[in-house]
Amino acid sequence: MTAIEIKNLVKSFGAVKAVDDVSFSVEAGSVTGFLGPNGAGKTTTLRSLLGLVTPDSGEALVNGRPYTSLAAPLTEVGAVLEATSFHPGRTARNHLRIMCTAAGLPAKRADEALDQVGLADAANKRVLGFSLGMRQRLALASALLGSPKVYILDEPANGLDPAGIEWLRGFLRHLAHDDGAAVLVSSHVLSEVEQTVDNVVIIAKGRLVRQGSLAELTTNGGEVIRVRTVKAAELAPALEAAGAQVESVDDGVLRVRGLDTEAIGQVALDQRIVLTEVAQERSDLQKVFLELTEGR
Numbered sequence: 363m364t365a366i367e368i369k370n371l372v373k374s375f376g377a378v379k380a381v382d383d384v385s386f387s388v389e390a391g392s393v394t395g396f397l398g399p400n401g402a403g404k405t406t407t408l409r410s411l412l413g414l415v416t417p418d419s420g421e422a423l424v425n426g427r428p429y430t431s432l433a434a435p436l437t438e439v440g441a442v443l444e445a446t447s448f449h450p451g452r453t454a455r456n457h458l459r460i461m462c463t464a465a466g467l468p469a470k471r472a473d474e475a476l477d478q479v480g481l482a483d484a485a486n487k488r489v490l491g492f493s494l495g496m497r498q499r500l501a502l503a504s505a506l507l508g509s510p511k512v513y514i515l516d517e518p519a520n521g522l523d524p525a526g527i528e529w530l531r532g533f534l535r536h537l538a539h540d541d542g543a544a545v546l547v548s549s550h551v552l553s554e555v556e557q558t559v560d561n562v563v564i565i566a567k568g569r570l571v572r573q574g575s576l577a578e579l580t581t582n583g584g585e586v587i588r589v590r591t592v593k594a595a596e597l598a599p600a601l602e603a604a605g606a607q608v609e610s611v612d613d614g615v616l617r618v619r620g621l622d623t624e625a626i627g628q629v630a631l632d633q634r635i636v637l638t639e640v641a642q643e644r645s646d647l648q649k650v651f652l653e654l655t656e657g658r
């Protein structure tokens with residue numbers, strides 16, 4: 363059964379079509395990055411999946427059913443929403459214990475989840491003094507309580523420092539690839555999720571722009587390195603002899619596939635050819651995302 367399924371989802375707020383006929387799915391064992399500029403419709407889509415927004419038409423299903431018909435939601439889907447609010451006077455542990463009680467889960471899950479997100483030392487601290495990054499970790503801990511196999515995370519990297527973002531990447535990959543969970547994670551920053559996700563869904567102005575595996579969207583039929591040199595005519599055959607496919611562009615610029623920058627540098631050195639530029643070309647994914655976010 364498909365873990366997360368969005369089928370022809372449509373939702374307007376007055377004159378604003380926040381989500382306009384969007385369809386995609388997320389399978390178990392994979393991380394999908396849900397990308398788009400601010401106001402693209404990401405949050406509305408995720409809130410539809412969690413029964414917090416009623417679609418005008420279409421469906422948003424978790425394990426084949428609408429969220430509102432799940433018998434024990436916390437054990438089926440873990441969610442982190444933007445700007446999750448916590449009772450500021452409660453400690454992190456108490457916050458999670460109250461959730462456990464409400465959901466009929468054993469209280470020990472609170473400490474286990476805090477441990478999983480690296481907040482064990484802050485278990486007895488009041489949420490009032492938590493940084494944004496700590497709040498994000500606490501929100502993630504609450505998503506983990508019921509050990510679900512589906513995760514819906516809205517901008518979970520917000521407020522995390524670089525080390526926190528690195529930790530989150532590893533954690534999401536572990537949930538999907540080791541625990542077999544389906545993870546849908548939204549972001550308006552491509553670089554934040556690029557190293558984490560298996561698949562990408564891009565929306566803008568409520569419409570689906572692109573979807574596919576990261577490999578499909580980033581390789582472009584193989585990584586391309588742009589090389590500039592005044593001796594392009596000599597370098598091209600040497601690179602080809604080393605196994606590259608080489609395309610000549612104007613002004614002594616070569617587009618090279620099949621060799622990485624280091625190997626290209628080595629060939630140039632062997633030929634005593636000076637390179638004045640060596641750069642990796644932007645992938646299709648980077649181009650698409652840049653076009654969408656440019657000028658914003």
Ligand SMILES: Nc1ncnc2c1ncn2[C@@H]1O[C@H](COP(=O)(O)OP(=O)(O)OP(=O)(O)O)[C@@H](O)[C@H]1O
Nearest residue numbers: 375378380398399400401402403404405406407550
């Ligand atoms: N409750 C609401 N009432 C009115 N308009 C809304 C509501 N929720 C969202 N919108 C509008 O719908 C559009 C999509 O918003 P949404 O929050 O889903 O986008 P987003 O991709 O999550 O953006 P962000 O990254 O800024 O959160 C925006 O134009 C937004 O202003």
